[in-house]
Amino acid sequence: MIIAILGIILGIFIGLYIPFEFATISSLYISVGILAAIDSILGALRSSFEDKFDSVIFVTGFVVNAVLAIALSYLGDKLGVPIYYAAIFVFGTRLFNNIGSIRHYSIDRFRAKSREKHK
Amino acid sequence: MKLTSFQKKMFALTVLLGILSTMQFRAVNSGYKYMSIKEMYANSIELESQNAELVQLRAKADSLKVKIDEFQKARTDVSIDYENVLQLEIENTKKVAGLTNVEGPGIVIIVTDGTRELYENERPDVVTVHDIDIRAMVDDLRNAGAEAISINDQRVIFNKSEIQCTGPTIKINDQVFAVPFVIKAIGDRKYLESAINEPGSFSESLRKWGVFVEVNTSINVSIPAYEGTMENQYAIQ
Numbered sequence: 429m430i431i432a433i434l435g436i437i438l439g440i441f442i443g444l445y446i447p448f449e450f451a452t453i454s455s456l457y458i459s460v461g462i463l464a465a466i467d468s469i470l471g472a473l474r475s476s477f478e479d480k481f482d483s484v485i486f487v488t489g490f491v492v493n494a495v496l497a498i499a500l501s502y503l504g505d506k507l508g509v510p511i512y513y514a515a516i517f518v519f520g521t522r523l524f525n526n527i528g529s530i531r532h533y534s535i536d537r538f539r540a541k542s543r544e545k546h547k
Numbered sequence: 548m549k550l551t552s553f554q555k556k557m558f559a560l561t562v563l564l565g566i567l568s569t570m571q572f573r574a575v576n577s578g579y580k581y582m583s584i585k586e587m588y589a590n591s592i593e594l595e596s597q598n599a600e601l602v603q604l605r606a607k608a609d610s611l612k613v614k615i616d617e618f619q620k621a622r623t624d625v626s627i628d629y630e631n632v633l634q635l636e637i638e639n640t641k642k643v644a645g646l647t648n649v650e651g652p653g654i655v656i657i658v659t660d661g662t663r664e665l666y667e668n669e670r671p672d673v674v675t676v677h678d679i680d681i682r683a684m685v686d687d688l689r690n691a692g693a694e695a696i697s698i699n700d701q702r703v704i705f706n707k708s709e710i711q712c713t714g715p716t717i718k719i720n721d722q723v724f725a726v727p728f729v730i731k732a733i734g735d736r737k738y739l740e741s742a743i744n745e746p747g748s749f750s751e752s753l754r755k756w757g758v759f760v761e762v763n764t765s766i767n768v769s770i771p772a773y774e775g776t777m778e779n780q781y782a783i784q
Binding site for chain 1: 552553554556557558559560561562563564565566567568569570571572573574575583
């Protein structure tokens with residue numbers, strides 16, 4: 429958890445001082461990429477709670493999801509169909525699902541711990 | 548401290564997330580906006596028209612500046628007779644408004660009721676002159692560049708003269724006239740004449756219906772001033 433917060437803070441600082449700026453036209457793709465990143469982080473957290481974390485699946489999952497989402501939004505932009513809604517919808521749903529499972533696991537752990545104390 | 552594989556990956560990904568979010572934030576808040584090609588096209592057209600308007604307004608501003616300079620000079624320079632300048636302007640305004648007698652080359656149109664035999668069951672309306680006919684002819688003359696128009700020596704000015712139907716007669720400037728109507732107009736004689744004689748003009752239809760329309764050009768037409776009062780009751784400066 430501390431690692432994640434440290435990472436975000438470091439990332440924000442790098443992002444602030446990087447002398448490079450995205451073109452406005454690509455902001456749609458970046459937002460889809462951000463969603464993919466959040467989705468992967470939460471997915472990794474969840475799988476670590478379930479003790480099922482596999483780094484190969486994690487990395488490939490992130491890369492493929494992000495690339496596919498960006499490609500879909502590009503295609504949709506060219507065709508005039510907002511396909512990126514699909515990516516936002518899927519990532520959003522998974523995000524909430526993952527957060528839900530993480531919440532369940534953390535509460536279970538917390539309760540188990542406090543029960544041990546009371547004994 | 549030894550990091551596990553999970554922690555390393557997590558750290559890398561969160562750094563990436565932070566960078567992406569910050570840069571996205573910067574892009575969104577830099578005052579630019581994502582826009583589709585259609586919107587860009589519409590905006591470029593809008594921009595062009597705005598630029599054209601800007602050019603026009605600049606030209607207008609320039610001409611006004613010249614005028615201001617003129618006035619300034621007239622105010623400070625003793626050698627310029629500014630009273631004369633203003634006098635000229637007043638005269639010009641009066642001339643344009645139709646408050647002076649004017650003379651110049653132009654045309655004289657005579658319009659009167661037709662004399663042909665009516666067909667069976669035909670209404671005599673067809674061959675009589677109506678207010679709308681006169682109005683249409685006046686509009687044609689204006690479009691052809693007439694600088695002054697009068698009907699039966701009543702000056703037609705642009706926002707005060709009425710041409711109104713009063714049964715068999717027509718009321719012009721609050722005075723009632725019967726046929727024949729003599730319309731005088733000052734302007735380019737060729738243009739004015741062709742505005743009345745041209746195929747497809749309103750006068751052609753009149754002639755077809757049987758109304759008598761005659762056009763003569765003249766080197767010197769004199770048109771009297773507008774005689775009524777002109778006071779605005781509602782439109783105040």
